[in-house]
Amino acid sequence: MTEKEYLDALNKALKWLPKPEKEICFNYAREMIEDRIENGFSEAEAVAQLETPGQMAKAFLEDRGSLKFKFSLPLNSGLTVILLVLGFPLWGALLLAGLMVLLAGFLIAGCVPFLCVVLTVSLLFVALVSVSASPFVMGTVSFTAGIIQFGVGMMALGGLILAALGASLSIPWFKSAVMKTAQNLRSLFFQEVKKW
Amino acid sequence: MDSQLKKGLLEICVLAALAKQDSYGYQIIKDVSQVIEISESTLYPILKRLEASHDLETYSVEHNSRLRKYYRLTDSGRRHIADFLDDWKAVMTVIDFIKGEVHHD
Numbered sequence A: 001m002t003e004k005e006y007l008d009a010l011n012k013a014l015k016w017l018p019k020p021e022k023e024i025c026f027n028y029a030r031e032m033i034e035d036r037i038e039n040g041f042s043e044a045e046a047v048a049q050l051e052t053p054g055q056m057a058k059a060f061l062e063d064r065g066s067l068k069f070k071f072s073l074p075l076n077s078g079l080t081v082i083l084l085v086l087g088f089p090l091w092g093a094l095l096l097a098g099l100m101v102l103l104a105g106f107l108i109a110g111c112v113p114f115l116c117v118v119l120t121v122s123l124l125f126v127a128l129v130s131v132s133a134s135p136f137v138m139g140t141v142s143f144t145a146g147i148i149q150f151g152v153g154m155m156a157l158g159g160l161i162l163a164a165l166g167a168s169l170s171i172p173w174f175k176s177a178v179m180k181t182a183q184n185l186r187s188l189f190f191q192e193v194k195k196w
Numbered sequence B: 001m002d003s004q005l006k007k008g009l010l011e012i013c014v015l016a017a018l019a020k021q022d023s024y025g026y027q028i029i030k031d032v033s034q035v036i037e038i039s040e041s042t043l044y045p046i047l048k049r050l051e052a053s054h055d056l057e058t059y060s061v062e063h064n065s066r067l068r069k070y071y072r073l074t075d076s077g078r079r080h081i082a083d084f085l086d087d088w089k090a091v092m093t094v095i096d097f098i099k100g101e102v103h104h105d
Helices: A003-013 A019-038 A043-049 A053-063 A078-086 A088-140 A143-189 B003-017 B025-032 B040-052 B075-104
Strands: A069-071 A190-192 B056-063 B066-073
Touching: A003 A019, A003 A043, A003 A053, A019 A043, A019 A053, A019 B025, A019 B040, A019 B066, A053 B040, A078 A088, A088 A143, B003 B025, B003 B040, B003 B075, B025 B040, B025 B066, B040 B056
Parallel strands: none
Antiparallel strands: A069 A190, B056 B066
């Protein structure tokens, strides 16, 4: 395994970590490899001396303080607990409704990247068939029909590029929106506990 | 060796590896592994913990057109080593007692 392959695998295994934290882990592993290379080991030997990217990522993730969360609602007073239980029909229904609205919003927003992907695939099919079939149409039906067929293929190709562009922009946007919302929701009820 | 004991010993070994001069990750691994087994994934949390407890501090130096992270022992780190050695004297007294009793039987 090369240094790049090792670091790529580590990067993949740490994909859920926030970027600054990922950078720290990544730099640590890279430094370990490069220091070994400077000490006379070949790139392959240096990488082989390290634990696997999976083991390394596991150690990073296990050690990460923010993996531990503490329930942060003030449930220490008896009155709060009683009020929470009595008020459950009201706040429970509102919470559920809020979550459903949020879920509906995500489903609608998720349609955009989904539509872009479906359009990309189907337009690719249309473009391939139309362009490759146009010479046969020119020969068997008429020249004009063949040209129109070719034009349709080109149009589908243009649409395909736009749809692919839309997919490449909307997928990361949707992913980051889901993650940010999940983090915000979590921070409403849970508090991060640092290990060190 | 008991894992908790090993963890404690590793921390002190890492601090001791920095007692004479500042060092970097791979060098610390080389120094410490002469006496006790240590891997990169074990060293990483130890360094972070010691940095968080101000027993060591870090700085970066440009080395072969890349930045290398160096670790420096602080006064708190030196006290940590001294406390460990004091505690260990007491532990040795207990061990001597245990050995004496076992051999006596």
